[in-house]
Amino acid sequence: MGNWASAQGHQDFREASISGQWIQWFIFILFTLLHGVISETIRALDIMAKYPLIDGHNDLALQLRIHHHNKLSLLDSHNIPLVATDISRLKAGRVGGQVFAAYVLCTAQDKDAVRLALEQIDVIRRLCTENPGLELVTTAEGFNNSKNSTKITCLISVEGGHTIDSSLPALRMFYQLGVRSMALTHTCNTPWAESSSKIYQHYQRKSNSLTEFGKAVVSEMNRLGMLVDLSHSSWETARAVLKHSAAPIIFSHSSAYAVCNNTRNVPDDLLLRLKENGGLIMVNFYSDFVACSNKANVSVVADHFDHIKRVVGAESIGIGADFDGAHGFPQGLEDVSKYPALISELISRGWTEKELAGVLRLNFIRVFRKVEKVRDGMLKTSPSEVEIPFLEANNSCRVILTRPVRTESSHQNHKSPLLPVRALAWFIPIFVQLIYY
């Protein structure tokens, strides 16, 4: 009995000791994991303090129109309801620069797209010039100078070439208002470039993804020093633009097709051409584009970064999250305050500080500078006076500004109302003479 009790006690002791060891291991592993996560988060915040993010695409202006009718006077820009972007959250997300899109619905094509674009440019300009926390810039140097500033720099882009109504003078006027980037299409074709989407029937074509006028648009953007943005363009249009453009181009908010086969994303062969061109793909976070479903997480977004790095290197990558441009962002990346979670994940996957510095801001500044250098090399080139052939942009709202030709019949018709008056003028004096004489 005594021996049995002793053996049992020994057994209990061994079991207690084994389970104690398991608890110790569990705590150790948990501590190690937690320590890893905490140290990666601290490192991410440290790197982002040195290299504040420049994000390539944000649709806050669209949401300001939808939810707040662009009435900035009624809003606190540090805390804007119903949107994913405001100054407080941009600061929490370590954002140092933001490209804001003046986006116009494709249903406005050939209607009032130009007016709507002007209104969106106006609201971005007001947002970025009336707030002491923001600063509107128009040059790569403007971003560079802002590195140590407490202000968040803004750049204006236009999303959708339908906003220029096939007019190079309109494009130049957008430039004068501070626009430095334009996506050639949104979800509709323009008369001169093709969209990745087939939703709208406007200007459908079987070939010729970039017409002669489309090439003139790209050349004029090169001459002005505007970033040509191929997000939303069809792959054929992207290939044609990459062949034609004298300057590097960007995909301001697109991800890797090899990871999620959505046509808004960029296939590997295009990534390789992009690398030759010296351009940039700024990765989109929208769940449908990163996971091909409405459920995604930080890890699947990081998969796009890993893939693109494997194909073309980290120097071709940026971030264009597309916040406020869609509903359904990954868990952990729901708004502009969450960028550090992604950087932390990339650190855990072995991304170096140099690579991350490029992804966060330096790659974008390098590409913008190159675009400006191409502009400087074209200073002697005059503004283009190319016009789109009328038949290529034929629509009911387009007025032909020519003097109406007067035909013989219209000449007579024009005179005919006067005939009774002239006859009366002859008749009255004769009638008066007849009475008196």
Ligand SMILES: [Zn+2]
């Ligand atoms: Zn978009």
